Amino acid sequence: MPIRYDITHTTTYRYHEPVRFGEHRVMFRPRDSHDLRVLATDLRVSPDAAVRMIQDPHSNSIALVQPLAPADELCIVCRFTIEHAHTNNLELPLAPSAELYPFSYSTAERFDLECYLRPHHDDPQGTLTAWARQFLRTDGPTRTRDLLVQMNQHIREHFRYAARDEEGTQPPLQTLALGSGTCRDFALLMMEAGRRLGVATRFVSGYLYDPALDLPPDPAPTAAADPGAAAEPRPPRPRTPRCPRWAPARPMRGCRPTCPAPAGCPSTRPTTCSAAPS
Numbered sequence: 608m609p610i611r612y613d614i615t616h617t618t619t620y621r622y623h624e625p626v627r628f629g630e631h632r633v634m635f636r637p638r639d640s641h642d643l644r645v646l647a648t649d650l651r652v653s654p655d656a657a658v659r660m661i662q663d664p665h666s667n668s669i670a671l672v673q674p675l676a677p678a679d680e681l682c683i684v685c686r687f688t689i690e691h692a693h694t695n696n697l698e699l700p701l702a703p704s705a706e707l708y709p710f711s712y713s714t715a716e717r718f719d720l721e722c723y724l725r726p727h728h729d730d731p732q733g734t735l736t737a738w739a740r741q742f743l744r745t746d747g748p749t750r751t752r753d754l755l756v757q758m759n760q761h762i763r764e765h766f767r768y769a770a771r772d773e774e775g776t777q778p779p780l781q782t783l784a785l786g787s788g789t790c791r792d793f794a795l796l797m798m799e800a801g802r803r804l805g806v807a808t809r810f811v812s813g814y815l816y817d818p819a820l821d822l823p824p825d826p827a828p829t830a831a832a833d834p835g836a837a838a839e840p841r842p843p844r845p846r847t848p849r850c851p852r853w854a855p856a857r858p859m860r861g862c863r864p865t866c867p868a869p870a871g872c873p874s875t876r877p878t879t880c881s882a883a884p885s
Contacts, residue, residue: 608693609691609692609693610693611646611689611691612688613686614686614689616684616685617683617684618682618683619680620680621679622679623679624679625678626677626678626679627677629673630671630673631671631683632671632672633671633672633685634667634668636667636670636685636687638666638668642691643690643691645687646689646690647688648686649687650670650672650684651683651684651686652672652674652682652683652684653681654676654678655675656672656673656675658671658673701751701752706750706752707748707749708743708750708754709804710751710805712724712807723802724802724805724806724807726803728778728780728795734780734783735779735783735796735799735800735803738800739800739801740804742754742758751806754804755806758800758801762797765786766782766786766787767786768787768788768789769789771788771789771792776792777789779796782796791810794810798810
């Protein structure tokens, strides 16, 4: 049965003194699909701003926000209601040709997936490749889905979550060396490892809903393009004391994530998310 979620995403930038703002690209609206419908959206900005809606080449809905006056605080509140029909990703059928690893994408698929197949970080000593290949079976055929599930589970069991407020992600080799990172670091690690095995991967966005807290962390999971099953979300997270439910938002399409950033140097940039079933 579909579940309806009401999600509020609030980002606040505070400055030591009033500053002038450049144009912001706000990318919070989920994309509709066969299992997710966007029922309502709302965007509020303080101070007042001119807002223009566009679609990028990947059909992402983007709000171009231009604050109209200097201020010492900028607040962007995005609200949307979605209806999600639950699907069990591990039960989605793969194309017969992709059930066993290694597999090959068709020529048409490779044309569309080229930027998701190409590694974006160097691995001069082959350390990341060796780490990825440890999940290949040596006693028989490797099932493609099992390969990705085991990689995901290994990150969950052997890496330590460490919060970090700085913008950007750690290079995968740094995450391996430290054995720790944020959700986005683990997502990037799995993406780059998958690409070195010939699996197309990308960032997706979503929310973890914990009814006890009603204030979920904002993860950065990975989607792997498995022929037949399309893109399967796989949020690699280390063990935590609680086990919240996954309330997915439709991923943005494109090679790399884009984050809105103000003109100026904020003193703080707290971001809060709340996601609750209606």
